[in-house]
Amino acid sequence: MREKEKMRHAVSVHLRGVKALHQVSPRFFPVLTLYSFFEAIAPYVAVFFSAQILKELAVLRRADVLWKWVIAGVLCIGVTSVLKAVLWRRYQTLFDDLYGRKEILFIHKMFSLDFSELDKQENHDLRAQIRQNENWSGWGLMRIPYVYRNFVSGVIGILSGIALTVSLFTSPVPDTAGRLTLLNNPIFILILAALMAAVSILAGKFSAAAEKLWSSGAEMATFGNRVFSHFGYIGKAKERSVDIRMNEQENLVRAYWRSDSAFGVHGLFGKMARGKMGVYASLGACITTLIIGTIYVFTCLKAWGGAFDVGSITQYVGAATAMVSNIVDLIGLMGTMESNAVFLDKAFEFLDIPNAMYQGSLTTEKRSDRQYEMEFRDVSFRYPGSESWALRHVNLKFRVGSRLAIVGENGSGKTTFIKLLCRLYDPQEGEILLNGIDIRKYRYDDYRNLFSVVFQDFQLIAQPLGANVAGSMEYDRARARRALIDAGFGERLETMEKGLDTMLYKELSEEGVDISGGEAQKIAIARALYKDAPFIILDEPTAALDPIAEAEIYSKFDGIAGDKTAIYISHRLSSCKFCDEIAVFQEGRVVQRGSHDELVADEGGKYYQLWNAQAQYYKTESGKQAWEKHCFV
Numbered sequence: 001m002r003e004k005e006k007m008r009h010a011v012s013v014h015l016r017g018v019k020a021l022h023q024v025s026p027r028f029f030p031v032l033t034l035y036s037f038f039e040a041i042a043p044y045v046a047v048f049f050s051a052q053i054l055k056e057l058a059v060l061r062r063a064d065v066l067w068k069w070v071i072a073g074v075l076c077i078g079v080t081s082v083l084k085a086v087l088w089r090r091y092q093t094l095f096d097d098l099y100g101r102k103e104i105l106f107i108h109k110m111f112s113l114d115f116s117e118l119d120k121q122e123n124h125d126l127r128a129q130i131r132q133n134e135n136w137s138g139w140g141l142m143r144i145p146y147v148y149r150n151f152v153s154g155v156i157g158i159l160s161g162i163a164l165t166v167s168l169f170t171s172p173v174p175d176t177a178g179r180l181t182l183l184n185n186p187i188f189i190l191i192l193a194a195l196m197a198a199v200s201i202l203a204g205k206f207s208a209a210a211e212k213l214w215s216s217g218a219e220m221a222t223f224g225n226r227v228f229s230h231f232g233y234i235g236k237a238k239e240r241s242v243d244i245r246m247n248e249q250e251n252l253v254r255a256y257w258r259s260d261s262a263f264g265v266h267g268l269f270g271k272m273a274r275g276k277m278g279v280y281a282s283l284g285a286c287i288t289t290l291i292i293g294t295i296y297v298f299t300c301l302k303a304w305g306g307a308f309d310v311g312s313i314t315q316y317v318g319a320a321t322a323m324v325s326n327i328v329d330l331i332g333l334m335g336t337m338e339s340n341a342v343f344l345d346k347a348f349e350f351l352d353i354p355n356a357m358y359q360g361s362l363t364t365e366k367r368s369d370r371q372y373e374m375e376f377r378d379v380s381f382r383y384p385g386s387e388s389w390a391l392r393h394v395n396l397k398f399r400v401g402s403r404l405a406i407v408g409e410n411g412s413g414k415t416t417f418i419k420l421l422c423r424l425y426d427p428q429e430g431e432i433l434l435n436g437i438d439i440r441k442y443r444y445d446d447y448r449n450l451f452s453v454v455f456q457d458f459q460l461i462a463q464p465l466g467a468n469v470a471g472s473m474e475y476d477r478a479r480a481r482r483a484l485i486d487a488g489f490g491e492r493l494e495t496m497e498k499g500l501d502t503m504l505y506k507e508l509s510e511e512g513v514d515i516s517g518g519e520a521q522k523i524a525i526a527r528a529l530y531k532d533a534p535f536i537i538l539d540e541p542t543a544a545l546d547p548i549a550e551a552e553i554y555s556k557f558d559g560i561a562g563d564k565t566a567i568y569i570s571h572r573l574s575s576c577k578f579c580d581e582i583a584v585f586q587e588g589r590v591v592q593r594g595s596h597d598e599l600v601a602d603e604g605g606k607y608y609q610l611w612n613a614q615a616q617y618y619k620t621e622s623g624k625q626a627w628e629k630h631c632f633v
Contacts, residue, residue, distance in 0.1 A: 210284065465499075
């Protein structure tokens with residue numbers, strides 16, 4: 001990409017970034033614009049009034065005029081400083097807030113993404129890379145406030161500097177000044193101005209080159225940050241504390257601390273600072289100093305020749321020095337924008353991930369009799385990027401209000417079947433029908449509301465118990481309590497002083513209550529009951545419960561489910577005995593179907609093999625009693 005195209009692209013993505021951040025924080029950029037304005041003019045205001053006061057003191061010595069300049073200077077400088085300070089505090093507050101609000105862009109995107117896209121590892125890796133780039137040096141969206149602030153300050157500063165220094169070049173040296181009259185020559189002035197502009201641009205280019213070298217280390221920096229995030233805080237991880245102490249894992253951590261990190265003296269950035277990056281940064285600073293020195297010499301020579309008084313020297317030197325710094329910073333800012341454009345492209349690549357899943361237009365029929373019929377018709381599916389089929393030629397029809405159990409070994413396709421049923425994915429072959437209509441024709445959100453699902457990797461939120469059950473801060477308390485009791489959480493609920501208002505976990509509240517894995521699973525089941533959808537699906541949600549507790553939940557659940565169509569996935573085959581039908585999955589295919597008694601009677605079938613594989617662990621008398629109690633409770 002050519003330089004002009006790079007710059008055009010950099011400007012484009014930064015403008016898009018400004019719009020995106022303005023969307024989540026509408027007050028931020030107006031405040032930043034005002035602050036940048038006063039930040040830019042503050043040094044010029046001070047320089048202007050200082051020059052006028054010095055002129056009166058050194059040359060004209062008019063007491064009445066002097067007092068006017070002093071009063072005006074104090075007021076203008078004071079008001080500018082106060083406004084600058086107030087706006088700075090407000091800007092800092094909004095900037096800190098922007099860090100969190102910026103995440104809204106990514107959260108909304110993740111909420112709106114097709115699950116098939118959200119489930120892709122490459123998209124999670126992309127999001128992690130965006131976050132890491134931001135963490136190690138603020139690249140990406142959070143570099144935009146820096147760019148915006150310096151651009152506004154730079155432009156206003158340059159315009160202010162021109163206004164205060166134009167007379168430096170136009171004020172003539174008297175003819176009596178001898179050879180110094182050369183300073184009046186327009187050609188000399190043009191050459192000097194062009195030289196100063198060229199050198200200022202060169203200084204900015206060197207600064208930009210140093211910035212680009214810094215940004216080129218992003219891959220090493222993000223890896224270094226990732227390693228530090230792991231080893232730097234590993235001692236604070238509560239879940240690791242036992243392993244660390246019992247297995248002396250602190251020796252592994254010490255090995256990391258003794259090694260050279262990316263940001264260490266001998267790391268990548270230390271070497272860069274001693275190499276090209278340091279040279280470019282130094283050259284930029286040296287050239288800037290050279291320009292300022294040239295301005296001093298030129299101004300002093302014109303003053304010596306009698307072009308203006310000593311007060312004007314203060315104005316010209318101060319204004320020209322500030323203006324040169326603005327020019328150098330603005331040129332360097334272009335390099336920063338080009339460097340940051342690469343990181344912004346990553347952010348917008350994530351925010352622009354398209355949704356390919358057809359959303360449908362039909363509304364699902366809200367039937368009071370819950371007469372819904374589901375059918376898998378020759379369905380085959382494989383995950384994106386995989387060459388092997390997760391499901392192959394699956395044909396299955398649910399009877400309305402029935403209890404269907406799905407069993408099979410790990411990787412046999414059970415959870416994939418549920419994901420397709422809930423339309424988290426669409427099959428590559430075949431079709432899934434609801435009341436005879438392809439589910440892809442239904443409105444996606446409408447169809448999804450037909451299902452209450454408890455997945456094996458369910459998650460609860462550090463919020464009140466009742467809100468977790470209802471999925472909302474406003475809910476039917478009696479209904480939430482009933483769901484918890486039906487899910488077997490009633491006894492634990494009675495011990496909680498705040499009942500449904502009990503905060504779960506301690507991340508957000510010191511009064512939060514830690515719950516066991518089994519208790520969490522009961523809450524997740526209560527959440528499914530509260531939703532009261534026509535289809536209820538339990539994808540091994542009781543894995544953390546002992547067999548007796550699991551059997552208790554399932555024995556109750558058959559009655560609780562009522563006229564709902566219930567689908568169960570469980571490794572413990574005895575938990576599926578009460579189901580009307582059992583479907584046995586193997587290598588992505590349905591290899592058997594029937595009731596428990598029918599399947600266990602088929603000694604050559606997969607179900608019989610699985611059943612006896614579990615039963616062999618209960619050969620002792622005490623184990624046999626526990627097994628029988630579990631099977632026939």
